[in-house]
Amino acid sequence: xxxxxxxxxxxxxxxxxxxxxxxxxxxxxxxxxxxxxxxxxxxxxxxxxxxxxxxxxxxxxxxxxxxxxxxxxxxxxxxxxxxxxxxxxxxxxxxxxxxxxxxxxxxxxxxxxxxxxxxxxxxxxxxxxxxxxxxxxxxxxxxxxxxxxxxxxxxxxxxxxxxxxxxxxxxxxxxxxxxxxxxxxxxxxxxxxxxxxxxxxxxxxxxxxxxxxxxxxxxxxxxxxxxxxxxxxxxxxxxxxxxxxxxxxxxxxxxxxxxxxxxxxxxxxxxxxxxxxxxxxxx
Amino acid sequence: xxxxxxxxxxxxxxxxxxxxxxxxxxxxxxxxxxxxxxxxxxxxxxxxxxxxxxxxxxxxxxxxxxxxxxxxxxxxxxxxxxxxxxxxxxxxxxxxxxxxxxxxxxxxxxxxxxxxxxxxxxxxxxxxxxxxxxxxxxxxxxxxxxxxxxxxxxxxxxxxxxxxxxxxxxxxxxxxxxxxxxxxxxxxxxxxxxxxxxxxxxxxxxxxxxxxxxxxxxxxxxxxxxxxxxxxxxxxxxxxxxxxxxxxxxxxxxxxxxxxxxxxxxxxxxx
Numbered sequence: 001x002x003x004x005x006x007x008x009x010x011x012x013x014x015x016x017x018x019x020x021x022x023x024x025x026x027x028x029x030x031x032x033x034x035x036x037x038x039x040x041x042x043x044x045x046x047x048x049x050x051x052x053x054x055x056x057x058x059x060x061x062x063x064x065x066x067x068x069x070x071x072x073x074x075x076x077x078x079x080x081x082x083x084x085x086x087x088x089x090x091x092x093x094x095x096x097x098x099x100x101x102x103x104x105x106x107x108x109x110x111x112x113x114x115x116x117x118x119x120x121x122x123x124x125x126x127x128x129x130x131x132x133x134x135x136x137x138x139x140x141x142x143x144x145x146x147x148x149x150x151x152x153x154x155x156x157x158x159x160x161x162x163x164x165x166x167x168x169x170x171x172x173x174x175x176x177x178x179x180x181x182x183x184x185x186x187x188x189x190x191x192x193x194x195x196x197x198x199x200x201x202x203x204x205x206x207x208x209x210x211x212x213x214x215x216x217x218x219x220x221x222x223x224x225x226x227x228x229x230x231x232x233x234x235x236x237x238x239x240x241x242x243x244x245x246x247x248x249x250x251x252x253x254x255x256x257x258x259x260x261x262x263x264x265x266x267x268x269x270x271x272x273x274x275x276x277x278x279x280x281x282x283x
Numbered sequence: 284x285x286x287x288x289x290x291x292x293x294x295x296x297x298x299x300x301x302x303x304x305x306x307x308x309x310x311x312x313x314x315x316x317x318x319x320x321x322x323x324x325x326x327x328x329x330x331x332x333x334x335x336x337x338x339x340x341x342x343x344x345x346x347x348x349x350x351x352x353x354x355x356x357x358x359x360x361x362x363x364x365x366x367x368x369x370x371x372x373x374x375x376x377x378x379x380x381x382x383x384x385x386x387x388x389x390x391x392x393x394x395x396x397x398x399x400x401x402x403x404x405x406x407x408x409x410x411x412x413x414x415x416x417x418x419x420x421x422x423x424x425x426x427x428x429x430x431x432x433x434x435x436x437x438x439x440x441x442x443x444x445x446x447x448x449x450x451x452x453x454x455x456x457x458x459x460x461x462x463x464x465x466x467x468x469x470x471x472x473x474x475x476x477x478x479x480x481x482x483x484x485x486x487x488x489x490x491x492x493x494x495x496x497x498x499x500x501x502x503x504x505x506x507x508x509x510x511x512x513x514x515x516x517x518x519x520x521x522x523x524x525x526x527x528x529x530x531x532x533x534x535x536x537x538x539x540x541x542x543x544x545x546x547x548x549x550x551x552x553x554x
Contacts, residue, residue: 126400
């Protein structure tokens with residue numbers, strides 16, 4: 001059987017691609033990933049076996065942008081908290097205690113303005129949000145104008161002005177712990193951090209401290225490190241001003257379908273010796 | 284007046300001979316008997332426009348939270364029993380889906396503006412059709428018959444006033460016209476929906492889910508069947524509940540009261 005395998009379509013990081021597996025599949029030509037993040041794969045190792053790799057950037061962008069906005073709105077309007085109040089037997093609450101933060105007209109800082117970041121900007125613009133962004137490279141002028149986004153070459157400038165900071169970067173050695181104690185302290189005390197990228201982009205211990213001491217107002221995390229968080233008393237699981245979701249960025253019926261379509265397209269191209277629409281090269 | 288209290292009835296009005304003005308918070312005035320107040324020579328004001336953006340934001344928040352199963356997801360993420368996140372746990376896509384807006388006033392239109400950025404197809408039902416430029420700006424298609432909207436929408440969002448005509452606008456018939464995969468979002472008034480019919484529809488999966496910022500009464504009695512449903516998000520009437528907006532509402536109400544007491548034209552008077 002192992003001689004017959006030419007392609008692997010990965011589903012949520014399985015199977016684990018290690019040297020053993022690669023050695024046991026001599027005719028493997030391509031690995032397609034069911035998502036856009038490739039940080040769980042040793043790209044150099046895979047390439048050294050002459051195996052091509054692909055991700056699915058187009059399929060995931062809309063639903064992940066939607067999830068980012070869902071988290072931003074849920075956190076700002078305290079949706080999870082007040083839902084529990086509305087459903088619970090304890091209905092004595094003070095109205096002043098359930099006030100949220102206005103989203104429309106506020107400032108959104110997008111860190112990582114790739115495909116997903118840009119779709120977030122398009123959505124945020126409709127909420128009349130002022131948009132700042134930080135990225136390795138600046139976007140074209142027309143792209144900036146279309147969403148009214150202002151480039152912040154220095155991340156500090158974005159952090160100091162934003163009411164909502166949204167992380168939409170790849171996980172790389174450069175973005176590991178990108179948001180730590182220093183960055184959190186630069187943020188406004190009324191600001192909210194939203195992470196839809198990878199858990200390791202944030203220094204989680206620093207985040208816990210910042211949330212406990214009011215350095216920032218709240219956080220909404222679709223991703224953590226690890227996933228799920230260890231159950232035994234992890235502080236993030238207990239904080240009132242945190243929403244955690246189970247890495248649901250791409251988890252919709254429609255997107256699952258599109259992911260498979262895009263992955264299969266790449267696999268067929270690789271098997272037929274044609275250029276792959278979303279090939280990922282080790283770099 | 285804040286959250287419909289105190290109740291303004293004949294007894295109260297008779298006991299307050301020098302009452303000149305009732306300033307009501309928010310935009311809805313369905314809780315006020317305007318004819319009665321007028322007969323006592325008492326003027327009425329509300330705070331119509333300031334609430335629109337936050338309420339539209341909340342409508343979007345509820346649609347996104349419901350479709351992506353945010354509350355369930357949160358509970359799973361923090362539950363002591365969770366060992367892994369299941370691979371087949373899916374929500375419903377918002378981007379590219381069809382939104383049907385019932386009531387295209389100020390708030391409904393703001394919802395349309397937001398939904399357009401999510402590449403949603405927008406249908407709307409309203410007493411009157413909007414101008415062509417307004418429709419094209421948000422890509423909204425008019426449905427003269429509410430049935431057409433109900434049959435095609437993945438999300439049905441209610442943003443009407445409560446009037447005798449909109450009372451129980453969404454009942455058993457309307458819920459059955461909706462797709463079984465559809466979600467109902469109510470940010471208008473609890474009485475716009477036949478609540479008993481909604482309970483049945485949710486229990487029998489006639490529709491997929493609902494998200495309600497408003498119910499009748501508010502709050503619901505603690506043994507109400509709605510509170511037992513899993514495919515439901517309820518929020519405690521927080522449409523305008525942001526610090527900024529509440530502050531502005533109070534400023535506007537104070538301004539109306541001062542004008543009323545000074546015998547000057549009243550900003551935001553309700554006639």
